[in-house]
Amino acid sequence: MSSFGGKSAPDGRDPNNRMFTVEGCPGGESPVTPRKRLHSAEDARCSSRPPPEGAGSVSISESEEKGGFCQQCQQKVTELKKQALALADQNSLKDPGYASFLFEQLQRPGSHEAVSCCQVCSTPLHQLKQEALQTLHAPTLTLSSDMAALPTKSFLPQPARYTVSSSVHAKQLSKGQPAAHSVLPLGERHRVPGWSQSPSVTSGPKTSVQVTVAGGQISGSVGSVTIQAQQYLEGVWSVSRVNNYIPQPKPAQGLMRQADRDVSAAEASDSTMTTSSSGTLTSCRLRNSSQPGLPATVTGPSPSASSSAAASFFIRAAQKLNLSSKRKKHQPSLLHPQEPSIYPTNFSGILQVSPPAAPPCLLRAVSKVKENPGMGKVKVMMRICPSLETADSSESQSFLKVDSRKKQLTLYDPASSPHSSSGHRRSATVAVPKIFAFDAVFTQDASQAEVCSGTVAEVIQSVVNGADGCIFCFGQVKLGKTYTMIGKDSSTQSLGIVPCAISWLFKLINERKEKTGTRFSVRVSAVEIFGKDEELKDLLSDVSSGSLQEGQSPGISLREDPICGTQLQNQSELRAPTAEKAALFLDAAISARSTSRPSVEEDERRNSHMLFTLHIYQYRMEKSGKGGMSGGRSRLHLIDLGSCEKVLSKSRDGGGGLCLSLNALGNVIMALANGAKHVPYRDSKLTMLLRESLGNINCRTTMIAHISESPANYADSLTTIQLASRIHRMRKKKTKYASSSSGGESSCEEGRIRRPPHLRPFHPRTVALDPDLPSMLSDPDYSSSSEQSCDTVIYVGPGGSALSDRELSDNEGPPAFVPIIPSLNRRRCTKEGSMDRDQFFKCNTFAELQERLECIDGSEQPTAFVGEVKRGPASPQTDISKESEGSASPKTAEIVLTLKRETPKTNPLNLVPQIRPAVPLQNLN
Numbered sequence: 001m002s003s004f005g006g007k008s009a010p011d012g013r014d015p016n017n018r019m020f021t022v023e024g025c026p027g028g029e030s031p032v033t034p035r036k037r038l039h040s041a042e043d044a045r046c047s048s049r050p051p052p053e054g055a056g057s058v059s060i061s062e063s064e065e066k067g068g069f070c071q072q073c074q075q076k077v078t079e080l081k082k083q084a085l086a087l088a089d090q091n092s093l094k095d096p097g098y099a100s101f102l103f104e105q106l107q108r109p110g111s112h113e114a115v116s117c118c119q120v121c122s123t124p125l126h127q128l129k130q131e132a133l134q135t136l137h138a139p140t141l142t143l144s145s146d147m148a149a150l151p152t153k154s155f156l157p158q159p160a161r162y163t164v165s166s167s168v169h170a171k172q173l174s175k176g177q178p179a180a181h182s183v184l185p186l187g188e189r190h191r192v193p194g195w196s197q198s199p200s201v202t203s204g205p206k207t208s209v210q211v212t213v214a215g216g217q218i219s220g221s222v223g224s225v226t227i228q229a230q231q232y233l234e235g236v237w238s239v240s241r242v243n244n245y246i247p248q249p250k251p252a253q254g255l256m257r258q259a260d261r262d263v264s265a266a267e268a269s270d271s272t273m274t275t276s277s278s279g280t281l282t283s284c285r286l287r288n289s290s291q292p293g294l295p296a297t298v299t300g301p302s303p304s305a306s307s308s309a310a311a312s313f314f315i316r317a318a319q320k321l322n323l324s325s326k327r328k329k330h331q332p333s334l335l336h337p338q339e340p341s342i343y344p345t346n347f348s349g350i351l352q353v354s355p356p357a358a359p360p361c362l363l364r365a366v367s368k369v370k371e372n373p374g375m376g377k378v379k380v381m382m383r384i385c386p387s388l389e390t391a392d393s394s395e396s397q398s399f400l401k402v403d404s405r406k407k408q409l410t411l412y413d414p415a416s417s418p419h420s421s422s423g424h425r426r427s428a429t430v431a432v433p434k435i436f437a438f439d440a441v442f443t444q445d446a447s448q449a450e451v452c453s454g455t456v457a458e459v460i461q462s463v464v465n466g467a468d469g470c471i472f473c474f475g476q477v478k479l480g481k482t483y484t485m486i487g488k489d490s491s492t493q494s495l496g497i498v499p500c501a502i503s504w505l506f507k508l509i510n511e512r513k514e515k516t517g518t519r520f521s522v523r524v525s526a527v528e529i530f531g532k533d534e535e536l537k538d539l540l541s542d543v544s545s546g547s548l549q550e551g552q553s554p555g556i557s558l559r560e561d562p563i564c565g566t567q568l569q570n571q572s573e574l575r576a577p578t579a580e581k582a583a584l585f586l587d588a589a590i591s592a593r594s595t596s597r598p599s600v601e602e603d604e605r606r607n608s609h610m611l612f613t614l615h616i617y618q619y620r621m622e623k624s625g626k627g628g629m630s631g632g633r634s635r636l637h638l639i640d641l642g643s644c645e646k647v648l649s650k651s652r653d654g655g656g657g658l659c660l661s662l663n664a665l666g667n668v669i670m671a672l673a674n675g676a677k678h679v680p681y682r683d684s685k686l687t688m689l690l691r692e693s694l695g696n697i698n699c700r701t702t703m704i705a706h707i708s709e710s711p712a713n714y715a716d717s718l719t720t721i722q723l724a725s726r727i728h729r730m731r732k733k734k735t736k737y738a739s740s741s742s743g744g745e746s747s748c749e750e751g752r753i754r755r756p757p758h759l760r761p762f763h764p765r766t767v768a769l770d771p772d773l774p775s776m777l778s779d780p781d782y783s784s785s786s787e788q789s790c791d792t793v794i795y796v797g798p799g800g801s802a803l804s805d806r807e808l809s810d811n812e813g814p815p816a817f818v819p820i821i822p823s824l825n826r827r828r829c830t831k832e833g834s835m836d837r838d839q840f841f842k843c844n845t846f847a848e849l850q851e852r853l854e855c856i857d858g859s860e861q862p863t864a865f866v867g868e869v870k871r872g873p874a875s876p877q878t879d880i881s882k883e884s885e886g887s888a889s890p891k892t893a894e895i896v897l898t899l900k901r902e903t904p905k906t907n908p909l910n911l912v913p914q915i916r917p918a919v920p921l922q923n924l925n
């Protein structure tokens with residue numbers, strides 16, 4: 001019965017070193033057994049050897065050519081059909097594994113009960129089964145037909161190589177290629193017998209899995225298997241032999257047509273080839289072609305295993321891999337070759353090709369952020385920089401001891417250490433070790449990934465929840481601050497905080513979009529302060545200049561705002577719809593930074609500080625009956641601070657000094673972190689810049705202090721550690737400035753206000769003016785914004801008309817935001833008592849209010865206020881500050897102010913922001 005007619009090599013190998021391709025599988029449950037194929041009747045025909053007498057090995061093709069089976073066999077076929085149909089009734093034919101299931105289930109009828117071949121026409125039973133199954137569902141029969149043609153017992157000695165694949169790729173058919181090295185489309189295979197000896201490995205751009213089987217050199221072993229499981233799930237599988245090609249039986253034609261269609265659609269640019277004639281035993285390799293370069297090695301089937309089990313194993317493996325690759329299909333960018341970056345760095349490319357894995361806590365711990373235990377407190381972490389100068393590692397170990405679990409750092413004075421390289425003790429008494437606790441301590445062995453996931457995730461969650469976030473590094477010169485913040489673009493593992501934050505922020509945003517339907521718009525700005533003169537530079541002005549005409553940009557500046565404190569004006573804020581785009585702006589910013597110039601001097605390098613900010617605008621239509629909208633802006637500030645001047649030559653406070661020293665910078669940070677009223681060096685641009693981020697109580701700030709592991713830097717390290725430790729112990733007091741962001745989280749350090757992290761609700765103007773609707777102030781859940789240092793951004797159309805959700809989402813221009821005025825906050829001082837009185841103003845008339853607002857706005861920009869007032873019952877001369885202190889008097893009036901500014905260029909819909917005071921005015925005259 002063997003197709004080799006007993007002429008296989010003595011060692012069991014196929015003497016022709018033949019290769020087989022098993023294309024497709026109806027389900028992976030009944031795998032192709034090459035052993036069976038080798039013994040098929042088809043093999044017998046094509047091997048140009050006559051079948052052994054009495055073997056009954058009539059090929060399917062032959063039987064069809066002869067016009068079918070003997071009468072007895074035809075009856076059996078009918079009987080088998082009935083069986084198959086009965087089974088089909090109970091199951092779905094669409095099940096890819098169904099054909100093989102049926103094949104196994106069919107019972108031996110009549111004369112086949114005892115023998116495996118018909119005694120009249122020598123047709124084997126499996127062929128009759130095949131015939132019966134053909135009538136059910138052609139594509140799912142393909143594999144079975146081949147299986148049916150294959151006896152079970154002679155698998156091991158036979159095949160040298162085979163391939164399981166579900167489709168092939170047309171581009172493999174290069175004209176000049178010899179047939180033996182072509183991987184033909186399935187249809188081609190049937191027309192061109194003789195592509196034997198051809199390589200069988202195919203891969204394509206579609207999701208596919210390859211398992212190459214080569215071997216046969218070693219008797220009874222299968223060296224490796226190649227499975228291409230493309231389109232496995234569609235059930236597009238067929239079986240064909242590569243070596244000594246034999247046309248497929250007709251039932252496979254439907255499948256073949258399908259496969260041909262696949263072939264024409266497929267791109268085969270990344271196809272690979274191997275030769276089958278080598279016959280060498282190669283390692284068994286599974287490769288998911290959608291992820292080149294990520295081979296997985298599996299062990300080939302044991303010689304002792306059954307043939308079906310062996311192929312089943314690989315097909316299941318193919319199925320699994322194919323499933324996982326299908327899940328990744330929505331990341332097509334991974335398959336595209338990246339274009340060379342126009343900038344010196346290519347963080348955009350690496351985020352596109354190989355984004356950093358998000359820490360598990362990023363998506364998981366959203367609910368935990370609700371309580372905001374860290375708000376108002378700067379998180380302080382320590383990173384120890386590996387020092388090349390440290391010759392003796394034991395010396396650094398004795399100088400610095402880290403208890404990662406307790407997050408403690410113990411510092412020993414190296415001068416008093418017995419391990420001191422100086423060889424003598426300075427003092428007779430051993431100095432007491434100093435122990436400091438931080439939020440995290442990263443040793444010199446910590447990877448970038450550890451540092452990034454330990455610092456970024458929580459801040460990003462806060463930012464997406466509506467609060468501001470800030471991460472910055474602090475430390476002496478050349479301790480890896482830039483390395484921590486930016487990292488390198490050479491590999492995913494070396495990415496720093498900024499690219500990781502970009503990647504994870506978008507990941508979280510996408511998740512939030514899916515879950516809540518919130519609309520997001522992300523914009524990027526990047527600013528540098530550099531040199532002793534503290535020049536301010538918009539690092540993205542070159543990128544944005546394409547959209548502005550020459551001379552249009554008024555130039556970046558820092559401006560003191562009575563409400564929000566210092567604010568950057570006119571910096572480019574570029575829309576980044578994807579992480580890759582945001583990373584491209586990072587590349588552009590790094591390239592524009594003064595430190596990227598080859599001729600940059602050390603002074604400039606030390607005094608180069610980059611503020612990279614991601615502005616997140618979000619809004620959501622409220623599903624409540626009120627039909628309002630929630631939204632606002634939050635920002636993630638990522639600051640790469642330089643190491644500053646060694647000494648502050650002239651005091652800024654005293655006038656004359658231009659540049660901060662590291663100590664001075666430390667004092668500024670400490671004051672801002674503490675919310676101190678007096679911030680030193682207030683005229684420094686760096687101070688102003690930091691004030692905007694660090695000075696905001698609603699900003700979740702993380703500082704990563706850097707120290708050297710070298711005992712030679714003990715003094716500097718101690719200074720840094722002491723400063724970091726003080727900041728760690730601080731709890732931020734409220735400052736007089738409100739953030740310009742619309743934080744969605746409670747900023748109340750005592751946790752008095754347990755505001756959920758969802759966005760602050762506000763209502764469209766029409767709703768707000770409806771007297772029948774309860775005032776928002778009567779809503780006990782309504783919490784005004786200023787306690788969260790918010791601004792409310794309401795988009796209204798040109799004529800004050802409301803904008804639809806669609807209009808908003810299609811026009812994601814940056815809203816010109818205005819802060820909610822803290823003075824108008826009802827709850828601001830409900831429990832605070834000691835509220836700064838001058839933050840409130842009495843305003844009993846609309847004119848008075850308008851006057852106040854104009855003062856606050858600063859009138860640098862053309863601004864007009866339009867007030868709309870709704871009056872309630874008279875209640876003469878009510879003081880707003882009293883109202884805000886929790887007066888129980890009825891809310892009788894409400895004012896809606898519309899602030900009109902010059903229309904921003906990037907605002908296509910001529911949107912104007914509208915603010916509504918949180919507190920109603922009463923008895924306006």
Ligand SMILES: Nc1ncnc2c1ncn2[C@@H]1O[C@H](COP(=O)(O)OP(=O)(O)OP(=O)(O)O)[C@@H](O)[C@H]1O
Pocket residue numbers: 385386476477478479480481482483484605606641642643
């Ligand atoms: N943990 C680290 N692993 C590998 N290389 C590092 C590490 N820390 C720093 N480096 C390398 O040390 C060099 C100096 O680092 P970097 O420029 O980041 O220091 P810096 O503190 O930002 O310097 P500056 O004082 O100019 O601000 C860089 O070449 C950087 O790649």
